[in-house]
Amino acid sequence: MPIRAPVASLLALAASQPMPHWDDALLRRYDKSGPRYTSYPTALAFHERFTPDDTAQALERSNQRGRPLSLYVHVPFCRKICFYCACNKIATKDTSLAEPYLSRLDREMVLAARHLDTSRPVKQLHWGGGTPTFLSLSQMSDLIDRLDARFGLSDDPERDYAIEIDPREADVFTLRHLQSLGFNRLSLGVQDLSPQVQKAINRHQPRVLTETLMDEAHRLGFRSLNLDLIYGLPFQTERSFADTLAQVIELNPARLSVFNYAHMPERFKPQRRIKEDDLPGAEEKLAILRTTIEMLTAAGYVHIGMDHFAKPDDSLTIAQANGTLQRNFQGYSSHAQCDLIGLGVSAISRIDDVYAQNPTSLGDYEAALDEGRLATVKGVRLNKDDLIRADVIERLMCDMRLDLNAIGQRWNIEATDYFAGALDTLRTAEQDGLITWQGATLVATPMGRLLIRHLAMAFDAYLPGHTGARYSRIV
Known part of the structure; x- marks a missing residue:
């Protein structure tokens, strides 16, 4: 694949500032499988002896410490399945199917709020999925209204209210609406800008879709924009991914997440549509990783850790310098010391000294709430x-x-x-x-x-x- 002049110049700049002591052989030797430690203990330690009553008791204990709240809402719907995806999702184009789900979310909020001192500030809010922007504008308003009624949302300028966006399913009106609802941070899924890669993963997304949204988000004054990329996808090479990186650097997001694609077709059915022979080999993946770190570092990004990069003035970088950076189920976070309440199918809470997880099956999630109980299906109390x-x-x-x-x-x-x-x-x-x-x-x-x-x-x-x-x- 030919490299455009801007890419070549960025590669040359990156090569002039190589990462010290890079050792391919050492990385290959240590490249085993292991937890990402978005929690400890990891979800494998969660057990079904942990009940909804245990979650309720943890919510009540958390009032004694009075920590701020962090809310995560899982919206599982997607209009189209991306073949690489390992998320808990439901493929449909009918937004009316979200209505009964929103009603169940409200029931869950009511049940959780019964045990909480809701005067505690909600410093963090995150909508993930699936595709949260699958919801119509009126459904988004309804969900925010319900969250505010049950927990009391914040207008503090330092709040961190984020939503994951699929640029194929949002426009400038979506962004204006999200701003009016109180969101101040956006995360846009990009993955790769190569048409060949996009075709292989069933995600046609021209750069102009992302660029238009980012321009509008900057104009509206959103505090921080994150772009998600994935390396290790079919047909990616060091050169092709360098081209994507060069275009992304031009877009100038405050944060970047560059995830390593984990090919597990035996666990995730959509991945069976990806041919293993089309995936880059181990050496090519290491070359992509090295080029990614070198190009982003040369462009002024700080490598926060693992797959996260941020500008020096971003809150993630500042939190790391201050020793207050935190990891949670969404990755790295600048808001430490919050009790996290997960809402929706598959959501995980971290409250006081427990982790509590909801069912991954939509039917089981709905059934629990229809019976008037919290949807906890497993969890663990930490000693x-x-x-x-x-x-x-x-x-x-x-x-x-x-x-x-x-x-x-x-x-x-x-x-x-x-x-x-x-x-x-x-x-x-x-x-x-x-x-x-x-x-x-x-x-x-x-x-x-x-x-x-x-x-x-x-x-x-x-x-x-x-x-x-x-x-x-x-x-």
Whole structure:
């Protein structure tokens, strides 16, 4: 594929600032499967002995701490299925089918709010899916009104109210409406701008669709725009993805998420439409990853960690510098210390010291609410060791370093002794140049940052029992 002049110049700039100590052989050696640690313990530790009553009790306990609230709403509908997708979704073009779902969401809100002190501010709101912009404008208004009636939404300028948008199903009127509803951050799905790749994944999306929305969003003053890309899709090459990156850099989003495609056709039926022979090989994927990091770094983005990049003045970058960055089920977040209430099919809550998950089946979700009970189908209550390890893993994943003295003071433990086994496990990583020590602080090197999931796995007490689990690959 020929490279246009702007792409070539960006590649040249990136090559002049190569990532230090890049080692393909080392990355291949460590490129195993492992958790993404959007929670600890991971969802594999959730069990069905955890009941709706346990969720209700956690909601009531959370009032004592009075932490702000974060609300996640799962909208599972999509008009068209993308072949790479591993999300919980329902394919339909009939927006009227959303009405009974919105009614169930309201029932869930009512049941949850009964146990909550709703004077607590809602600092974070996130609509994900599926495709939240599948909803009509009036349905979006209705959902916001219900959320406000049950929980009391915020007009604080520092609130973080985000929605995931499919540029194929939104226009400038959609953005104006979302702004009037209080959203101040947008995440647009792009994945790849190559027509050949788009055809292979059943997602025809010319650049102009994304560009028009971004121009309007900037004009309207949305605080932060995120674009989602995926590497490892069929027919992608280092050169073709560099072309996509060059165009994305021109669009100038505040944040970028560049996800590694996990091909699991035995688990996700749409992926069976993707031919494995069309996927880039391991060496090509590493080349794509390296070019991505080099081009985005040269363009002024900070590599937050894993698959997230942000401008230096973005709230994610500032939170990481301040040590307040957090991981949750939507990835990295700048709003720490919130109780997260998940609403909708498959949604997961993190309230006080529990995780609680709703059914992944729409029928089971509806049946639970029709019976007048919270839809929790499984979950887990964290013990003290879970809480300590969750803190350690989150700080390592967010800060790219781990201050054992701070951990010891926070939890009243001798951290070096407590984690002797984990630290012993990490000796090989230290010998391979993935970590260094600065006093009692473990610091991930540039290569270690790419393998941060592997470093976090050393602190996971559940992992040895999950040997048969299917996780995505680390790189």
